[in-house]
Amino acid sequence: MFMMFAMTSDSVGEIIKEVKVAFSVTNAQASLMHSLPMLGIALSGLFLGFLADKLGRKPTIIIGLALFGLACYSFLIANDFMLIVSLMSLSGVAVGIFKTGALALIGDISTSTKQHTATMNGAEAFFGVGAIIGPLIVAYLIHQGVAWQWLYVIAGGVCTVLIVGALLVKYPAYSRDTSSGENKVSIAQSLKLVKNPYALGFSIGAFLYVAAESAIYVWMPSYLVCDATTLKATYDCYSEGFSQTLAIYSVTAFFILRAAGRFVGIWMMSRFNWALVLMLFTGAIVLCFGLGLWGGKQFALYLFPLTGIFMSVIYPTFNSKGISCFPKHQHGSVAGVILFFTAAGAAAGPFIMGLVSDANGGDAKYGFMVATGFAALLFIGLVYNFVKNPTKDRLAEIEASEYAS
Numbered sequence: 347m348f349m350m351f352a353m354t355s356d357s358v359g360e361i362i363k364e365v366k367v368a369f370s371v372t373n374a375q376a377s378l379m380h381s382l383p384m385l386g387i388a389l390s391g392l393f394l395g396f397l398a399d400k401l402g403r404k405p406t407i408i409i410g411l412a413l414f415g416l417a418c419y420s421f422l423i424a425n426d427f428m429l430i431v432s433l434m435s436l437s438g439v440a441v442g443i444f445k446t447g448a449l450a451l452i453g454d455i456s457t458s459t460k461q462h463t464a465t466m467n468g469a470e471a472f473f474g475v476g477a478i479i480g481p482l483i484v485a486y487l488i489h490q491g492v493a494w495q496w497l498y499v500i501a502g503g504v505c506t507v508l509i510v511g512a513l514l515v516k517y518p519a520y521s522r523d524t525s526s527g528e529n530k531v532s533i534a535q536s537l538k539l540v541k542n543p544y545a546l547g548f549s550i551g552a553f554l555y556v557a558a559e560s561a562i563y564v565w566m567p568s569y570l571v572c573d574a575t576t577l578k579a580t581y582d583c584y585s586e587g588f589s590q591t592l593a594i595y596s597v598t599a600f601f602i603l604r605a606a607g608r609f610v611g612i613w614m615m616s617r618f619n620w621a622l623v624l625m626l627f628t629g630a631i632v633l634c635f636g637l638g639l640w641g642g643k644q645f646a647l648y649l650f651p652l653t654g655i656f657m658s659v660i661y662p663t664f665n666s667k668g669i670s671c672f673p674k675h676q677h678g679s680v681a682g683v684i685l686f687f688t689a690a691g692a693a694a695g696p697f698i699m700g701l702v703s704d705a706n707g708g709d710a711k712y713g714f715m716v717a718t719g720f721a722a723l724l725f726i727g728l729v730y731n732f733v734k735n736p737t738k739d740r741l742a743e744i745e746a747s748e749y750a751s
Contacts, residue, residue, distance in 0.1 A: 347411070347448055348469050350504045351441050352476025353483065354418075355383065356563070356601070357497060360484040364494050369427040378431050381693045383438035388689035390442025395682015396536045397443065398450040399675055404517045406678065407451070410444025411509045418502030421495040433498075442685060449669060449681035454518040459670040459741050460616050466666035467611035467659055474605025474658070478598065536679040539672075544740060545680050547727075548668030549687035554724040555660050556688050557695030558631065561717030562657075563597050564696040565703075566650050569710040570596060570643055584647065592647060599651040607658025620663055621735060625728040627656040632725050635718040639711060661688070671740050674748055695720065 362376045398406040417437040424430045452469060456462035484494050539545045570593050572583035581593040592599060614623065634653045638646030665684055672680045699713030706712040731737075 347407075347444060347508060348473040349476035349479075350501050350508070351414075351445070352473040353480035353504075354437065354498060354501050355441075355480075356477035357480040357484045358383075359563070360481050360488075361494050361497075364488065365427065365430065371427055375427070379434055381697070382431055382435040383441075384689045384693040386435045386438025387442045387445075388686045388693070390439040391446055391682040391685030391689065392536065393533055393682075394439075394443055395446040395685065396533060396679045398447040398678025398681070400678075402517075403447050403451040403454060403678075404512060406447035407444045408509060408512050410440050410442075410447060411505050411512065414440035414444065415502050415505035415509065418498040418505060421498035421502075424495055437498075438689075442682070442689075446678050446681045446685060449665060449685075450674075450677035451517070452666075453669055453674050453677040459667070459745050462670050463620060463663055463666040464612045464616040466662040467608050467615055470662040470665075471605055471608035471612070474601060474608050477601045478605060481598075536682060539676070539680055539683050542680075544671035544737065545668060545683050547736075548664050548671075549684050551724060551727060552661060552664045552668075552684050553687040553691035553694075554720050554727070555657070555664065556691035557698075558635075558717045558720040558724065559657055559661075560692055560695045561699060561714055562600050562650060562653060565699055565710045565713045565717075566596055566600070566646075569650075569714060570647060572643070583643065589647060592651070596647065596651050600654040603651060603654030604658045607655045608662065611659035611662065615659055615663060620667065621728070621732040624660055624663060625725070625732045627660060628721065628725040628728050630656040632718065632721045635714060635721055639714055639718065667737060667741070670744055671737060673744065 358380050362379055365371065365379065366376050397409070401409075414437055417433045417440060420433050421430075424433055448469070449466075452465050453462060456465055480497065483500065484497050487494055487496055540549075570581070572580050581590050584590045584593045631653050634649040634656070638649040641649075665681070668684050669677050669680055695717070699710075699716045702716050703710050703713040
């Protein structure tokens with residue numbers, strides 16, 4: 347599921363190039379293809395995340411996948427810009443539904459909070475794989491003269507297989523806690539979680555992380571271009587060979603390193619102190635961003651893609667630890683809250699960076715300064731988290747009550 351979602355979401359940059367030519371839309375209009383699906387995910391996570399706790403994991407996942415599949419297959423008749431944007435928005439709502447169900451399911455199949463974190467890294471690793479192959483599929487389709495919409499048809503086929511699998515697989519037993527009105531599952535109860543310090547803390551962390559991460563795949567290509575005044579991206583300022591190739595495929599290199607890091611994270615996060623790892627890795631991101639800006643494009647060419655390694659385990663761990671601070675009957679709701687802030691960061695981060703860059707002559711360097719600020723704020727928060735360890739008692743309590751054999 348995570349891979350299928352990433353195949354479509356992280357291909358938007360390639361698709362926008364085609365849509366702008368086909369429908370003669372402006373940059374602002376084309377940006378709706380990114381921002382509206384993110385808005386759909388955000389609102390769906392916040393207002394529909396409780397479905398995983400109310401209906402159960404399996405029905406919620408199937409409902410979300412069915413809605414996503416419907417949107418994907420509808421791209422066969424999508425020959426109008428407004429219809430394309432509408433279908434992308436619908437797919438965002440669907441992602442918010444099935445992803446909260448999947449995130450809650452990870453808690454059900456985990457036997458400890460450490461295993462929960464390791465499993466989450468595994469799931470997000472497949473998201474990283476999807477982020478690599480999705481744009482490659484789009485590029486191949488276009489090269490073969492096939493409409494990019496077939497990417498969504500392919501995703502719809504994967505979705506159909508996943509629905510059949512979800513119907514056949516036996517899910518862990520799940521029973522909703524209805525012992526008191528306090529535990530009643532509803533939108534109101536989900537919204538109350540926003541005020542919870544554990545949910546809010548990890549959600550803000552997710553927002554800052556995604557806002558910083560999005561700078562790489564949204565603005566790094568613009569920053570690495572030699573002459574920002576030309577419409578066509580040129581990389582002549584880099585020496586021929588590996589440097590020039592890396593400049594062209596820098597985003598792909600980032601995604602590969604991020605995916606590889608998440609697979610390693612399955613092992614690493616089950617053996618090391620998660621708070622220490624996140625603090626050190628975030629500090630490394632700030633260092634890479636800072637040196638990449640200080641040293642210019644020649645430094646950034648290597649340091650910006652390298653952040654994929656350090657970014658790899660941060661978001662899955664935020665998700666895992668944030669969800670693990672709550673009993674299993676609330677996992678869907680809290681996953682929805684964190685997903686809301688995640689999508690908000692993905693939408694707001696690049697937009698803010700774009701505004702700052704435009705205000706300074708259009709140079710993407712200034713957008714990366716904003717991204718460095720996001721990363722620095724995250725680092726400060728993770729230093730506090732490591733020193734004070736505010737979740738220690740809460741995670742121990744949940745470990746004893748929810749994962750005891």
